[in-house]
Amino acid sequence: MAIEAHEIEALIREAFPDATITVNDLAGDGNHYAAEVIDESFRGKNRVEQQRAVYAALNGKMDGPNGQLHALALTTKAPD
Amino acid sequence: MTDARAQIQQALDENEVVLFMKGTKEMPQCGFSSRVAGVLNYMGVAYRDVNVLADEGVRQGIKDFSNWPTIPQLYVKGEFIGGCDIVTEMTLAGELDELFDQKEITYNKEAADKIREANA
Numbered sequence: 001m002a003i004e005a006h007e008i009e010a011l012i013r014e015a016f017p018d019a020t021i022t023v024n025d026l027a028g029d030g031n032h033y034a035a036e037v038i039d040e041s042f043r044g045k046n047r048v049e050q051q052r053a054v055y056a057a058l059n060g061k062m063d064g065p066n067g068q069l070h071a072l073a074l075t076t077k078a079p080d
Numbered sequence: 081m082t083d084a085r086a087q088i089q090q091a092l093d094e095n096e097v098v099l100f101m102k103g104t105k106e107m108p109q110c111g112f113s114s115r116v117a118g119v120l121n122y123m124g125v126a127y128r129d130v131n132v133l134a135d136e137g138v139r140q141g142i143k144d145f146s147n148w149p150t151i152p153q154l155y156v157k158g159e160f161i162g163g164c165d166i167v168t169e170m171t172l173a174g175e176l177d178e179l180f181d182q183k184e185i186t187y188n189k190e191a192a193d194k195i196r197e198a199n200a
Contacts, residue, residue, distance in 0.1 A: 047162055047170075048160065048161075048162050052148065055148070055150075071112065074165050
């Protein structure tokens, strides 16, 4: 039930077309990723609100024990 | 489901700081849970650990409760603060200290500074 980095990026890209998105496979197992999303829409939102928006974009891929994605370390911010 | 929600609410009502985690504060069973528990332990914060692996209803229930898909989840005085990444960022930025100051939660400021020194 692995997922590929470009699939994660594509899902995030759909919701944040102009964002700077970096996705790294942390463990090389297609299951533990780190993603950084920098987007103007995050400005003025706190981290919980920012990350909720990213999780929403992932369309339930992290839901439940059978979710395709076990772990996603997220960093979100507005552009400097 | 209702039962899980009642359990969650009770834990939040009865404890100022609650960490929903995989495993216990003494024996975390996931790296992300371990990291947050480690920060709280090191900073000497009194908190209640709720092991979601012990109860499938709570494991799903807490995700529904906060509309947040991952565990661990940290709550301070009933308010959802964030998961592992947010708590880590806040710790390093000194924002967790500010939050504890605001919410009148006792913690060891020196230990918090040491975490930041070690990660500088």
